[in-house]
Amino acid sequence: MDIVLGALPLLSKAALITIYLAVISMAIGLVIGLIVALARVSKNKIVYNLATFYVSIIRGTPVLVQIYLVYFGLPQIGISPGAMTSGIIALSINTSAYLSESFRAAIMSVDKGQTEAAHSLGMTNGQAMRRIIIPQSIRTAIPTVGNTYIGLLKETSLVSVITVTELLYQTTLIIAKTFQPLTLYIAVAIIYWVICTCFNLFLNWLEKRSSRHVNV
Numbered sequence: 093m094d095i096v097l098g099a100l101p102l103l104s105k106a107a108l109i110t111i112y113l114a115v116i117s118m119a120i121g122l123v124i125g126l127i128v129a130l131a132r133v134s135k136n137k138i139v140y141n142l143a144t145f146y147v148s149i150i151r152g153t154p155v156l157v158q159i160y161l162v163y164f165g166l167p168q169i170g171i172s173p174g175a176m177t178s179g180i181i182a183l184s185i186n187t188s189a190y191l192s193e194s195f196r197a198a199i200m201s202v203d204k205g206q207t208e209a210a211h212s213l214g215m216t217n218g219q220a221m222r223r224i225i226i227p228q229s230i231r232t233a234i235p236t237v238g239n240t241y242i243g244l245l246k247e248t249s250l251v252s253v254i255t256v257t258e259l260l261y262q263t264t265l266i267i268a269k270t271f272q273p274l275t276l277y278i279a280v281a282i283i284y285w286v287i288c289t290c291f292n293l294f295l296n297w298l299e300k301r302s303s304r305h306v307n308v
Contacts, residue, residue, distance in 0.1 A: 206225070
């Protein structure tokens with residue numbers, strides 16, 4: 093217990109970095125994912141095929157490989173983003189592919205009659221998508237988006253391989269000094285669990301609030 097208490101300030105700081113990585117990567121992934129989802133429901137075959145290929149290649153390769161490609165690969169073409177930025181880029185790209193499928197499924201679940209009704213009111217396809225389809229699909233996608241975020245939060249531990257001082261990497265450094273892996277790994281597991289539980293509570297509140305708004 094004394095070891096954990098002594099390490100707590102460093103672990104707390106590293107936990108904040110973990111949350112920062114997850115939040116920034118999720119925000120970027122949401123934007124890219126929504127764009128890819130719109131491309132995946134596009135009637136333009138070139139746009140559709142490019143988006144489909146993007147999702148296939150990202151979902152079909154391990155996130156660890158993607159992290160290595162960004163961190164070690166980009167410097168070979170003259171781009172050196174640094175460890176933290178490389179981690180954010182890789183996590184954002186990986187997350188966007190999964191989010192795009194969540195958004196695409198949510199968009200497809202909206203009744204086509206609503207699009208037809210929007211057209212009858214004089215709206216263009218873009219206006220109907222922006223004002224009617226996307227707002228409804230985002231509410232539908234909240235549970236799967238939340239699950240993706242929790243997965244991303246745990247995947248941030250993978251950026252420890254490129255020396256980003258997030259929660260797992262900081263724990264490894266402390267273990268190297270204290271030689272107490274069992275105690276510290278249990279402590280870090282509890283911290284991850286607490287963070288995920290807090291987000292789950294927020295997600296449940298958000299779902300209830302969204303459902304209440306729809307019912308009203």
